[in-house]
Amino acid sequence: MKVRDLMIVGGEHLAPGQTLAEAVTAFGASPGPKGCRGADALPVIDERGAMVGILSVGGLLSSLLPRYMSLAPVGDFSWEGMAEELAVKARGRRVSEAMATPVVIVHADAPLMTGLEHMIVNGVSQLPVVDDDGGRVVGMIYERDIFKVLAELMLGKGPGAQP
Amino acid sequence: MTPAGGLAHASGTLFWEATAIFVLGYVLIISEKVHKTIVAVAGAALVLLCGILEQREAFHVEEFGVDWNVIFLLISMMVIINIIRPTGLFEYIAIRSAKLGRGEPFRILAIFAVVTAVLSAFLDNVTTVLLISPVTLLVADALEVDPVPYLISGALASNIGGTATLIGDPPNIMIASKAQLTFMDFVNHLTPVIIIVMGCYLLAIRLLWGRKLKTREELKQRIMGLDEREAIKDPALLRTSLAVLALVLVGFIFHGTLHFEPATVALAGCALLLLLSGTRDPHRLLADVEWGTIFFFIGLFIIVGGVVKVGLIEMLSRQVIALTQGNMLGTSMVMLWFSAFASAIVDNIPYVATMNPLVVDMAKQLWPDLSGTALLHHPQLMPVWWSLALGACLGGNGTAIGASANVIVVGLAQKNGSKISFGRFLACGLPIMLMTVFVSMIYIWLRYYLLAV
Numbered sequence: 001m002k003v004r005d006l007m008i009v010g011g012e013h014l015a016p017g018q019t020l021a022e023a024v025t026a027f028g029a030s031p032g033p034k035g036c037r038g039a040d041a042l043p044v045i046d047e048r049g050a051m052v053g054i055l056s057v058g059g060l061l062s063s064l065l066p067r068y069m070s071l072a073p074v075g076d077f078s079w080e081g082m083a084e085e086l087a088v089k090a091r092g093r094r095v096s097e098a099m100a101t102p103v104v105i106v107h108a109d110a111p112l113m114t115g116l117e118h119m120i121v122n123g124v125s126q127l128p129v130v131d132d133d134g135g136r137v138v139g140m141i142y143e144r145d146i147f148k149v150l151a152e153l154m155l156g157k158g159p160g161a162q163p
Numbered sequence: 164m165t166p167a168g169g170l171a172h173a174s175g176t177l178f179w180e181a182t183a184i185f186v187l188g189y190v191l192i193i194s195e196k197v198h199k200t201i202v203a204v205a206g207a208a209l210v211l212l213c214g215i216l217e218q219r220e221a222f223h224v225e226e227f228g229v230d231w232n233v234i235f236l237l238i239s240m241m242v243i244i245n246i247i248r249p250t251g252l253f254e255y256i257a258i259r260s261a262k263l264g265r266g267e268p269f270r271i272l273a274i275f276a277v278v279t280a281v282l283s284a285f286l287d288n289v290t291t292v293l294l295i296s297p298v299t300l301l302v303a304d305a306l307e308v309d310p311v312p313y314l315i316s317g318a319l320a321s322n323i324g325g326t327a328t329l330i331g332d333p334p335n336i337m338i339a340s341k342a343q344l345t346f347m348d349f350v351n352h353l354t355p356v357i358i359i360v361m362g363c364y365l366l367a368i369r370l371l372w373g374r375k376l377k378t379r380e381e382l383k384q385r386i387m388g389l390d391e392r393e394a395i396k397d398p399a400l401l402r403t404s405l406a407v408l409a410l411v412l413v414g415f416i417f418h419g420t421l422h423f424e425p426a427t428v429a430l431a432g433c434a435l436l437l438l439l440s441g442t443r444d445p446h447r448l449l450a451d452v453e454w455g456t457i458f459f460f461i462g463l464f465i466i467v468g469g470v471v472k473v474g475l476i477e478m479l480s481r482q483v484i485a486l487t488q489g490n491m492l493g494t495s496m497v498m499l500w501f502s503a504f505a506s507a508i509v510d511n512i513p514y515v516a517t518m519n520p521l522v523v524d525m526a527k528q529l530w531p532d533l534s535g536t537a538l539l540h541h542p543q544l545m546p547v548w549w550s551l552a553l554g555a556c557l558g559g560n561g562t563a564i565g566a567s568a569n570v571i572v573v574g575l576a577q578k579n580g581s582k583i584s585f586g587r588f589l590a591c592g593l594p595i596m597l598m599t600v601f602v603s604m605i606y607i608w609l610r611y612y613l614l615a616v
Contacts (some may be wrong), residue, residue, distance in 0.1 A: 066304060067578045072297035074254055076393040079305060079385040 003115045004108040006146060007129040007139035008033065013045045014055055016096035020063075023055055023095050033142040043128045043137045044099045051137055053099030054128060063098035064090050105130050108138055112149075115141050181215045181469040188466050193509060200455040203462025210469040220468065226520075227468035229461050232340040232426045233333075237287075237460070239429035240330065241452045243404075243411070244290050246440050250401040254394035256282075257298035262391065266383025268308045268376035273365055275299055276316050280324025280361055284331045284354075285412070288321040288568040289453075296575050305385040306378040311581055314572040315591050316368055319560050321568045323364055323599060326556035327357035329425060330415065333460075334506075334515040334555040336425070341519040342539045342548050345419030352549050356606040360557070360599045367595055400440060407436045463516045471520045480524035489529060491543045492612050495550040496604065498522075502554025503600045507561025507593075515555050522547055546611040553603040561596040563588035 011030035014023050023042070030039035041056035064086045069075050090098075104122045106115045108129050118127055125143040130136060188206040192199045210216050221228040247253075260278045264271030275295065283291045296317055303310035325332035329339045329349040339349065395401060411432035414421075418428050437445060470476055487493040498518075505514050526533075526544050533541065559566030563573050563585050569592070576583045 066300065067580075068297035068300040068575070071575070072254060072294065073249075073251060073394070073396070074297050074301050077254075077258060077298075077301055077389045079388060 001112045001149065002108070003106050003110050003112060003129055003141050006112065006115075006149065007108065007141045008145070009139040011039050011042055011140055013137070014042050014095050014099075016044055016046055016052055016094065016099070018095045019091065020060060020093050020095065020098060021091045023060065023098075027057070033144040034148070036144075039140065040142065041124075041126045041128075041140065043103070043140075044095055045137065049136070051103055051105070051128065051130075051135070053096070053101040054103045055095055055099045056124070056126065058125075059100050060098055063093070103128060105135070106141065107132055112146060116146055119143055119146075177213070177215050178473040178475065180213045181210065181473040182475050184209050184213070184215075185466055185470045185475070189509070189513060192513060198455075199510070200459045200462070203459045203466065205462075207462040207465035210465050215469040216465065216472060220472070221465045224468075227472050229464040229468075230337065230340050232424050233336050233464075234457060234460060235426040236330065236336055236340075236429045237333070238452055238457060239426065239433035240287065241290075242433045242448055243408070243429070243436055244286060245448045245451045246400075246436050246442070247404045247408070248294070249396060250398075250404060251394040251396040252401055252404070253282075253294035254298055255391050257295050258389050258391035258394055261298070261302045261386050262389065264386075266306065266378070266386040268306050268378050269369070269373050271302060271306075271386075272313055272316055272368065272372060272376065275313065276320040276365065276368065277361070279317050279320040280327075280357075283321040283324035284327040284357075286331075288318075288325045288332060288566065289571055291321045291324075292317050292568045292571050296572060300575070300579055302386060306382050308376050308378055309581070310579065311576060311583055311587070312368075312372045312376065312591075314576050315583065315588060316372075318566065318568040318572040319592060319595055320361075320364065322556060322559045322566050323357060323360055326360075326553060327354045330429075332511075332556045334511050335552050337512070337515050337519060338548055338552050339425065341523065343536055344540075344548065346415040346425060347419055349552075350416075352545075353552060356553070356603055359606065360602050363598060363602055364595065367598060371591060403439045404436060407432055407439065410435070460512065460516075463513050467513075467516045467520065470517075471524075476517070476520045477524045480521045480528065483521070483525055484528060491546070492608070494525075495546045495607055495611070498547050499550035499554040499600060499604055499607065502551055503558030503561070503596060506555045506558030507565040507596060511555040511559050511566065515551065518551055518555070522551065546607055549611075550603075550607055553607070554600065557599045557603060558596060560592045560599065561589075562592060565592070565596075 008031050012026040014026055018026075026042055027039050028037075030042060032038045032040055041054055041059075043051050044053040044055055046052045064083070066086070104118050104124060104127055106118050106127045106129055108131055115127060119125060127141050128137050129139045129141050131138050184206050188202050191197050191202045207221070211218055211221060216227055256278060257275070260274045261271050264274045279291055279295050282295070296314060299313040299317060300310050303313050322332070326335070327349070329335050329344070329346045335349060335353075338344065339346075411428060414423070414428035414432065415425060418425055437448070442448060467476075483494070483497075487497060502511075502514070502518065505511075522544070523539070525547075526538050526541060529543075530538060530541055538544075559569065563569050563583065569588065573583045573588065
């Protein structure tokens with residue numbers, strides 16, 4: 001099976017200058033893993049069409065955390081309503097500040113194994129899929145969708161299964 | 164070759180080579196074009212390659228080479244902190260302090276300043292600022308007040324507090340080693356003035372920020388709702404660490420009487436804590452030592468050793484004596500203010516590395532018949548050492564680049580989205596520096612010249 005067979009197409013792209021509020025809207029308007037509404041991550045494309053980063057739900061949430069929390073173990077200290085407040089404050093922040101770079105990508109015609117390996121090694125649960133010429137983003141592949149296919153095989157179902 | 168002052172002078176070429184390496188090295192360090200550690204190591208290599216110092220002199224001769232007392236004191240204290248840090252002790256202290264301030268923004272600022280100063284007297288300033296600042300940022304967030312006064316005050320207070328003891332700030336460690344002064348010498352001579360300076364500092368920040376920091380009643384409850392006990396991650400290791408720290412402190416207090424160098428005390432404490440902590444991975448604790456800083460010291464000692472050997476420092480010390488005409492009060496005052504302004508611009512570590520041998524040379528010329536501690540501890544020389552220490556440590560407050568702690572808080576502010584411009588730091592730092600050095604000047608004049616006690 002190829003990455004192409006599992007990738008989700010039709011998601012929106014983000015621009016580095018967009019706000020996080022706009023990004024959240026784009027997440028909602030894009031398809032997620034098979035059967036889910038709402039993307040878990042979207043590629044960030046600059047005006048020249050080059051992919052400059054990826055914004056995931058995890059990346060967006062971790063950008064809400066104040067930086068000092070990563071400098072000392074002060075995470076146990078918070079107050080009622082802190083997370084909600086941080087979310088409101090982050091509304092106007094730019095996508096470029098929250099996105100992850102460099103982006104790990106996978107080619108559409110790569111074997112499924114390559115996609116899986118890239119996710120595990122880089123600790124991400126989705127990858128942007130690019131076409132073979134030029135690296136244009138054609139879709140996203142999600143860990144959850146790979147899991148579904150492989151889980152079927154474990155249960156002895158699905159294509160090529162050996163009971 | 165003309166022998167002078169007991170030093171064999173090198174040939175003209177070596178003199179200029181050593182001077183060129185020294186000057187070029189300092190220019191590069193100030194310009195920040197190349198990382199200071201690389202400059203220092205490269206300079207040291209050049210000093211050896213040019214034959215200005217033999218390797219034996221650089222490694223084994225106290226007068227010209229690496230001061231291993233400084234190096235091992237620094238390394239040992241860094242390892243001790245690396246072991247204590249994960250216990251959560253510092254977060255505990257910081258949260259506790261914030262609650263002691265009952266959520267009042269200025270009270271908290273003042274308490275943080277005192278806590279930072281006290282911690283800095285025993286720990287490296289950068290470490291203190293790195294440990295306390297995250298909690299001050301959290302508190303500022305909770306109270307919805309500008310975090311910048313808390314960050315700037317953290318750096319200023321840590322530079323002031325660090326001046327109080329032998330182990331508080333690298334310049335003091337270097338001066339103590341060169342002048343063979345003990346921990347208690349620093350406690351007797353610098354701690355009193357630093358307590359006064361700290362009192363003045365608290366008054367100054369009250370004027371500076373007292374009215375500006377305001378918060379709402381309900382936000383104060385956020386601070387009071389924090390539970391500092393949650394900070395303690397490893398109570399058993401914390402108890403062990405505190406016991407060892409107490410032992411180390413006792414060791415420092417008595418090192419003079421027991422005839423142990425401070426580095427011996429620190430190394431023993433470090434070894435004991437490593438043993439008792441039950442760590443199976445000393446590699447990580449040792450790897451976290453700030454090796455960049457350590458090699459910066461090593462390189463600097465060798466570069467400065469080069470200019471000491473070729474006679475540049477001796478030449479400069481003659482100039483200083485000519486300038487002050489042997490008036491020791493004048494020398495102390497010049498030393499204090501010159502050190503303060505120099506340290507506000509240049510890193511105080513290379514500055515003190517250069518001034519240390521200069522003061523020794525100056526003493527040799529003033530009292531040619533004396534040697535050893537009789538020379539180093541000449542009653543008329545002591546105020547000069549204290550002036551150097553006070554000027555070099557307190558001067559660091561003058562600008563955003565004057566001390567490593569300042570550079571750290573500016574970096575932390577930037578990362579947290581509240582920029583501290585060079586001008587904003589200067590507007591707080593420079594008046595504070597002038598005030599603290601002025602207080603020190605009065606102290607030196609009063610204690611060593613007017614009352615002569």
